[in-house]
Amino acid sequence: MAIRLLSLLALLIALASPATPAWANPVPADLPVPRVYPTKGIPRADPAKPAEQRAREEAQADTYEIACTGRAGAGTRADRWAACADLGRAYYLGEGRPQNRPVAELLFRRACDGGSGAGCFDLGTVLEETESDDDKLLANLFYARACTLGMLNGCDAEADALAFGTFAEPDLQAADALRRATCERGGQAACRTLAALLIGPDSSRAQQDEGRALLDRQCRAGDMKACEDAAAHWYRLIEYDSAARFAEYQQLACAAGSAQSCDExxxxxxxxxxxxxxxxxxxxxxxxxxxxxxxxxxCSPAAHIRAEPLLTVQCDSGDQTSCLTLGQMLADAASPVADKMRALAVLGAGCDAGATKACWPAARLLIDQSRANIASDPARLQFYLDRSCASGERAVCETLADLLAKGDLLQQDEAAAATLYLDICENAVFSGKACDFLKDYGARNAAAPLVLAKANFGPDLTPEEVEQEAERERQLAEQRKKEIQEDYKRACTTTTVVFEGQSYSDTLCVPVVRVIRGFTVTRGEAPWQALLWRPPVLGQETYVPAQRVLCGGTVISEGWILTAAHCLTDQDFSIDKAGHRVRLGLSNPLTDEGFSYPILRAIPHPDYDREVLAFDIALVQFDTRRGTRGRKATPPARVRLDPLPLEQRKLEALEPVMTYGWGVTKVGTGLIPDHLRGARLRLRDRTSCTNQTKLRDSKRRDSVVCADQSRAEDGGQACDGDSGGPLISFGDVDKVPTVIGVVSGGKDCGTADKPSRYIRVAHPKVRQWLAQYLPISRMR
Structure with a gap:
């Protein structure tokens, strides 16, 4: 009770402070103390931490507790309240103390009441997790108090609240004044935000000059992001010294710690x-x-530059292994030594000499040349493709069959194409196109090869068999529901802490992003959908099937999926080293369906920022040679990447789009469905999306698109676990499904009037990054 009274007294004092903004409405009651928190919000503390780390964190938390309770006998009152804030963070994060947000809140309140700006800011942070509108208003008040007490990140939050009208009507002048004051006090984030506003396209020349000077000052003081923002600004300008200024800031960004700027x-x-x-x-x-x-x-660019001279000497001396490595390096568009003409000469000579592994890369270069209208050599192209296909490269055989069937780049030869398609139809993973061709060709040609009858042939089931099958499905569904409920109980951690004689409990669960509501997708309707699948054992945790759904993904090329960058780490394990797999061609993730592949590489966008989920996009390469097939599988297919640049892809508010995933059907149930689900969404306008993401700097502006549920019965939302899945548009003139975004995150699965966020594929920084790994021919 005493803590509650002290907190209310502190709140009244804060309200009386002239630094606190005026409220248009009565202040909500700051009750109860502490709050009851939802089971999600922050990452659950790792229950399997190494003993050494656990002991180290406990010792540090013990130090905080001694100082907070005044048992240390030394230090100032400010030191004591700072220690209380530190101890609160230990409870909040589960570092050296049980993870318990109610106890953390009490300690943050004590620190804030004592005059700790860090305590006030952390109290605002934890109150925002209750997802109550009243608590969000109170959180902004505590941020304002944190600002008054010297916490610059509190000033940033208060300025945003002023600009968005959290306290009353939006007050842009007050927000600008506070950002300026915070910037002068050394707030880097405030300086960058202020500069971004000043150099906006609608600003005057004087404002733009002020913004540039501010970025320059911050950059030269060592602020890496300011250097990157300055470089991005000058890159977009057409002035006599733009190129030189761009290079200067890029160099400064490199010196300040930007790996991408160094690479560029x-x-x-x-x-x-x-x-x-x-x-x-x-x-x-x-x-x-x-x-x-x-x-x-x-690291690969430096390795390529150092390796190229030696590989050249070895290749010139007749070493075909070195020639293959050199040729592939020269053909790699992401390599600093890339030289496609030289690559074709090296790889072509290797194929001519009998090195069949060089034939497909050489053929691919010829195809790219032909598509770009640089040169065309059909006879040479068919020679390379024939050799590679004959060596057992089924994917190359399919490419050859495609070209022969259409008469594209090669002389049309449907009979030869049918012979190649027969093996693909009967044995390959991506077999739908081959089987469709053979079905059509067989109907037109008596000499067509015979296709092996598959499971889609056979008599219809009798009514008794239909009922028996339906009953089996009902029993299996009920059993799966029980298993999933038990799985989610095991995925949660509940702590009970006795603090100053009172018991407080808190439950946190492992978040899994899922599509809610929506509709069940017909098998084969979204053949591009991929699933990142956990191994059965990860660290000291054992997972049953319902817990192994990690993230979604999108097949964009043979052996490549697009997903979210935050999906590349699972419980502190990297998915390319911990036994995770890519699954394709399935509907029910809990049964032995589809195709499963080991992961070769996981590549996040270089500008990924886990704090604000900026550029939360990644590529995952999987090994198509080592795939395995389940009991049944649907042929996968790749989907088209958005081919239009940002300025041409006009995203209109309320434009219909689709998303897919294996998601819960209602917020809070935590149940994985037994079939892939889809949801019809509508896009939000750019302004409201930017207001939500707060990504206004020139580098990250328009990198996110927002979408939420439509009013249709099958409207839905991307939610916790479908991260990495696609946002698909069918709105182009040709109606071809096109991935325009990647699921990054949402708020209450769209039930709190907050749209889900999708990273835009058309953003220049994303397109540039994709081009480093996917040749243009694969991006169409």
């Missing part, structure tokens, strides 16, 4: 000079080496 500077150095110029190589290597030091995913 290295490539710029090579593009401006001849690769074999040793000083040029040395200068570029300095940038690439730094990029590698900053990010392990950025």
């Amino acid at each position: 500077r290295g490539r710029a150095v090579l593009n401006d000079a001849y690769l074999r110029d040793e000083p040029v190589r040395a200068a570029a290597l300095q940038y690439f080496d730094r990029a590698c030091m900053l990010d392990e995913y950025s």
Whole structure:
């Protein structure tokens, strides 16, 4: 009771403070204390932490507790309240103490009442998790108090609240004044936000000059993001010194710790000079080496530059293995040594010499040349494809069959195409197109090859058999429901902590993003849908099938899926090293369906920011050679990536789109359905989406599209676990399904009037990144 009275007293004092904004409506009651929290909101603390880490965290939390309770006998009152805030964070995160948000809230209140800005800010953060509108208003009040007490991130939150009208009517002037004051006090985020507003397209020349000067000052003080924002700004301008200013800020961003900027500077150095110029190589290597030091995913450029001279010598001496490696490196559009003409010469010579592994890469280069109207050599192309197909490369056989069937780049030969398609139809994973061709060709040609009858042939079931099958399905569904309910109980952690004589309980569960409501997808309706599947054992945790759904994904090319960057780590394990798999061609994830593949690489977007989920997009490469088939499977298919640049892809408010996933049908049930589900959504307008994401800087603006449920009965929403799944548009003139976004996150699964967020495929930073790994021919 005493804590509650103290908190209310502190609230009244805060309201009387001249730094606190005026409220248009009465202040909501700050009750109860502490709150009851939902089972999601923050990551559940790892229940299987190593003993050494656990002991280290407990010792640190013990230190906080001694200082917070005043048993240390030393230090100032400010030190004591700071220690209480630290102890609250230990309970909040489950670091050295049981993860318990009610106890964390009490400690944050005590710290805030004592004058700790960190305590006030953390109290605002934890109150926002209750998902109550009243608590969100109170949270902003505590952010304002944190600002008054010197917490600059509290000032950032207060400025946003002023701008959005959280306290009363929107007050842009007050927000601007607070951001300026916060910036002058050293708030980097406030300076960047202010600069982004000043350099906007509608700003005056004087405002733009002020914004540029502000970014320049922040950048030269070591703010990496300010350097990146400045570089992005000058990149878009057409002025006499734009290129030089862009290069300058890119170099400063590299020095400040931006791996992508280092990589881009290295490539710029090579593009401006001849690769074999040793000083040029040395200068570029300095940038690439730094990029590698900053990010392990950025190490291949330096390796390629160092390897190229030796591989060239070895290849010239007749070493076909070196020739293949060199040719593939030169053909790689993401490599700094990329040279397609030279790659074709090296790989073509290798194929001619009998190195069949060089034939398909050489053929692919010829196809790209022909598509780009650079050159065409049908006889040479067919020779390379024939050799590669004959060596057992089924994917190449399908490409050859496609070209022969259509008369595309090669002389049309339907009989030869049918012979190739026969093996693909009967044995390959992506077999739908081959089987459809053979069905049509067989109806027109008496000499067509005979296709092996499959499970879709046979007599209709009798009424008794239909009823028996339906009863089996009902029993299985009931059993799965019981298993899933038990699985989710095991996926949750409940802690009960006795704090100052009072018992407080809190439950947190492992979040899983799912489509809610919506409709059941007909088998084969979304053949591009992929599933990232957990191994049965991960660390010290054992998972049953209902717990193994990690994320969704989209097949965009043979051996590649698009997903969310936050899906690449599962309980602190990297999915490309922990035994996770990619599953395709399935409807029910809980049975032995579809095709399963091991993962080769997991590649996040270099600008991924886990705090705000900016550029939350990733590529996953899987091994098509080592796939396994379940009892039944639907042929997968790839879907078209958005082919239009950002300025041409006009996304209109209320435009209908689709999303898919294995999701719960109602918020809070936590039940995985036994079939793939889809949902019809409608896009939100750009302004409301930007207001929600708060990504206004020039680099990240328009990188997210927002969508939520339509009013139709089968309207729905992407929710916790379908992360990584696609946002599909059928709105182009040709009606071809096109992936325009990747599921990143939502709020209450769209039930709190908050749309889900999707990373835009058409954003220049996303397109540029995809082009590094997927040749243009694969991106169509």
